[in-house]
Amino acid sequence: MNALFVITLAGCSSQANLTPAPAPTSGTEVVLATPLQVSYQSELALARLGQLLSSSDLNNEQRAELFYERGVVFDRVGLRTMARIDFTRALRERPDFAEAYNFIGVYLTEQQSFDEAYDAFDSALELMPDYDYAYLNRGIALYYGGRSKLAVKDLAEFYRHKPEDPYRVLWLYLAESQLDPKMAFQELQRRYNQRHSEEWGWHIVAVFAGQQGINQFLQTVEQASRDNRELAERLCEAYFYFAKLAQLQGDDDKAVNYFKLSLASNVYDFIEHRYALLELQLLAPQGDDAALDDAG
Template sequence: MKWFSVLIAGLVLIMSGCSSMGGKDKEWAPPPMAVPLQPTIQQEVQIARTSQLLLRNDITDEQRAELHFQRGVYYDSLGLRELARYDFNQSLSINPAQAEIFNLLGVYFTQIGQYDAAYEAFDSTLELDPSNHYAERNRAIALYYGDRIDLSLHEMTQHYNDNPNDPFSALWLYIIEMKSNQTDALAKLEQRYAKKDDQWGWALVAMMLNKISNDEAILEVASGAKDNLMLAERLTETYFYMAKRYQLAGQYNEAVSLYKLSLSFNVYEYVEHRYAFLELGRIFSDLRAERQEQLKESEQGKE
């Protein structure tokens, strides 16, 4: 823990220096970072042990389904998506009544843009477990990325109303509302922020509302982190929503850089890490289409 205390102390100094440089739009240099997560001995041992158990002939189908699920979770935590999906499908082939697996597959399908498959997976989760709040949010987000904004807004509004103290539900509801009415979206987020509690995630809402600067948000987030793992997780989320703020403002260079920072900590199981890939792909596609349109107009002007 001593090295982590040094890291936080250095972070405080960096942020203090950045704060003294100017106003809310000033950039930090270098950005606050955590040590990227690496595979642990425990993860590797568990994968090896689970693989050995799956080779045995004396385990029951129930045990085999559980072992495939466990190994899939370990693979997923290491970013080995296809190996994880293989194990999840193997587990479902034995025991199809597993809500959590369908939720994980739904997020995976969202990440790679297979939205119809994602909707079906989340529907299966909620059929098996109607109280699964993560699946509710994930389905609304999948509808957002699938450009089914009205349905997404309806589901995310209902999800937020079930737990108005959740800052991440407030953030996603704001992001979805921005698709239809930016002024109303900002006003509604202000109203939700006025009812905030002491959860650290509300610092991200304050940042989205420009109530605090980037460096102030990072300092608040980092100061509550107890170790490198927590810092990496929180920075993954923070840089994602910071990138989304710039993206919504049309500042794509900043957004791309911040999405890459969100990816840099290797927190593979967080949806912010997964969706950062999706957001980067959408930005590059939009910029490519815009560039092609400009070239087309330029060619037409020469005729």
Template structure:
């Protein structure tokens, strides 16, 4: 059983990085796919049992690997590498190719190679906000919170509207227990799309540490948001829990657990891309 909020945040960052690769390659973000990936992390790392298929003996979560899924990315890496070796191009074009290859390496979990390419991209084109965002995430995962904060601040200096850096910087503040600053960034992230229940969820997790009383109010909005996504089955579970548990604190916790458990059914539904 893994119930640490900080572990959930760390795993969510990894999912978010997968989203970045998808957005940069296609120019579009299929939010339904990202939500499915993200909440699968909450289900696997939240207050539910972990399947033996995904957990080693020392409780390390293992990812399923399917080599055929990586073929297309590997082909792209080879092609970009060939162009970088023999192609004549401007610094801007070369920086763009290093960035694209770095994104592909990142999606395959080859972070050292990804970092190399991102560093090369910055050497050729120092004002690439997306590169600083990636590097900030790496520093955050390495627990270099000062370095990560500097990288995220650089993103905003280059592109004040780089939306998901609000989330990344908020996570950085959360880890160093600066919950008041985290709240500001989580709130800025939420205000850019108030219809997204996951943005409310980030606020809720931070408020549990910063303002527990306020978190209870936010949790109601989280429930309503997810009910609109998933539908009646969870609603009936919540109503049942409300009648079964009269104590507010107990009821609050049981609703949270039931919401996470019922997400399994939602995740098993096919999602169109």
């Protein structure tokens, strides 16, 4: 799911569907895409934006927009420190730049600086009350910060804006699971039965709802992807959520492997990629942080 997704499957009313599907076993298949590389278009965009920013004829508004645009490109190619610097510069030029606050909040969440992240998202929402992705990102920050009730509130608001989006269903389910796993799973099934469509992401929800196996999903994703980029993006998403499913079943070792598979896609600007790294940091044994920093 970028910040910015498939088969209609029959529901099942058996008692087995009252609990989440089991975590993947050692027999689970693995599908890989060629990791995405920095594109010529991104390199050209960075050069062009750098040239434009060197002009002395820009006003504050123009400079803010250019810093923001370059920050987005830096983020897309995985240069997150450079991106954060540009988003900070954009805010210096234009203090009411809601989208820049949103990006800063995401980076603070990745660093586990949760209180500062909440402040950044609060600023974004004060400036743009209907900015639904700020609700998503603040909800995720609250989720990782252990403030489950507030996370559910934000992610429910994000879901309300577009209930047919499968990724909104998944994030709401993950937050609700921290409060009441049985209720959360029943709500997941209800939302799946009401809303599932031909949009690709509903495949992942189907796995969570016990309607499809992971191996079946992986066979489908490989066949249905039009090219390597689409396959990499879909696997980045899927492996992240399969890791979260493994965590719900208490299989942290399986979760670690799936998070690493998500990272291997190099789809840097997907939230699943950025939070896969955070998840690995949270799961890493003490002393392994340096290795994880190198991986990021």
